[in-house]
Amino acid sequence: MPHKQIACATIDVDAEGFMTDFSQWTREVAEGIARDEGIAALTPAHWKVVEFLQKEFRETGQVPSVRKLNKSGVISTKELYEIFPGGPAKKAAKIAGMRKPEGCV
Amino acid sequence: MENKINKVSIIVSKGGLDGVYPGLIMANGARLEGIEANLFFTFFGLDAIITKRMGRIKVATVGNPGMHMPTILGMLPGMSAMATAMMKRTMDKIDIPPVPEFIEMVSDAGCKLYACKATVDMFKLKKEDFCPQVDSIINVGRFYELAAGGHIIFT
Numbered sequence: 001m002p003h004k005q006i007a008c009a010t011i012d013v014d015a016e017g018f019m020t021d022f023s024q025w026t027r028e029v030a031e032g033i034a035r036d037e038g039i040a041a042l043t044p045a046h047w048k049v050v051e052f053l054q055k056e057f058r059e060t061g062q063v064p065s066v067r068k069l070n071k072s073g074v075i076s077t078k079e080l081y082e083i084f085p086g087g088p089a090k091k092a093a094k095i096a097g098m099r100k101p102e103g104c105v
Numbered sequence: 106m107e108n109k110i111n112k113v114s115i116i117v118s119k120g121g122l123d124g125v126y127p128g129l130i131m132a133n134g135a136r137l138e139g140i141e142a143n144l145f146f147t148f149f150g151l152d153a154i155i156t157k158r159m160g161r162i163k164v165a166t167v168g169n170p171g172m173h174m175p176t177i178l179g180m181l182p183g184m185s186a187m188a189t190a191m192m193k194r195t196m197d198k199i200d201i202p203p204v205p206e207f208i209e210m211v212s213d214a215g216c217k218l219y220a221c222k223a224t225v226d227m228f229k230l231k232k233e234d235f236c237p238q239v240d241s242i243i244n245v246g247r248f249y250e251l252a253a254g255g256h257i258i259f260t
Contacts, residue, residue, distance in 0.1 A: 067206075077213035105200055
């Protein structure tokens with residue numbers, strides 16, 4: 001399994017860079033992944049999304065869709081695309097330490 | 106990745122739920138991957154962006170072999186409405202929104218929406234008949250200009 005050096009930690013990742021062991025996730029790791037994804041700094045809006053994804057994942061075992069994020073009132077679709085440019089669902093899931101989202105929407 | 110797709114322009118030419126959903130899902134999926142996306146609605150596909158019609162799009166139970174339903178059954182009153190309701194419930198469960206919400210979602214995601222000028226002229230429609238997410242009414246030539254450098258998908 002590939003490893004990746006993020007911030008001061010080494011994390012286990014899959015071929016596409018998604019974390020495979022959530023116990024290795026920390027806020028510093030999230031910031032490191034974000035920088036790798038071209039997001040210089042995580043703002044409170046980013047953290048709200050990350051926390052919602054993790055909460056939903058804990059409760060349902062699924063990475064929630066963009067629609068769910070929008071409906072939950074966490075963030076509007078427009079804003080989500082603005083703060084995670086170039087593929088919001090995947091990037092947010094990666095930063096949150098989760099696997100790649102599986103849904104089509 | 107070397108051969109990454111950077112832009113798609115998707116033509117939605119068919120009406121009915123089974124006609125409009127594939128294009129919407131492809132466009133939304135493109136935006137999710139960071140791919141630039143255009144949606145061009147033509148012929149009965151225009152129903153998806155006509156304010157008065159977009160919320161009432163049904164699935165055809167007659168002349169639709171994919172329904173696996175004898176025509177005589179599909180003809181029964183209420184059959185199309187029932188099939189539509191069933192399909193909508195199932196889609197909602199897997200987080201595929203109803204057409205008006207889907208149009209809003211792809212537009213918020215940064216996909217551009219266009220109506221086909223020839224169809225607009227044929228059905229005597231006006232810009233006001235369309236939902237606010239529609240960018241403009243364009244002709245085929247303009248569509249090709251917008252699609253330049255990307256892939257074109259016809260649905």
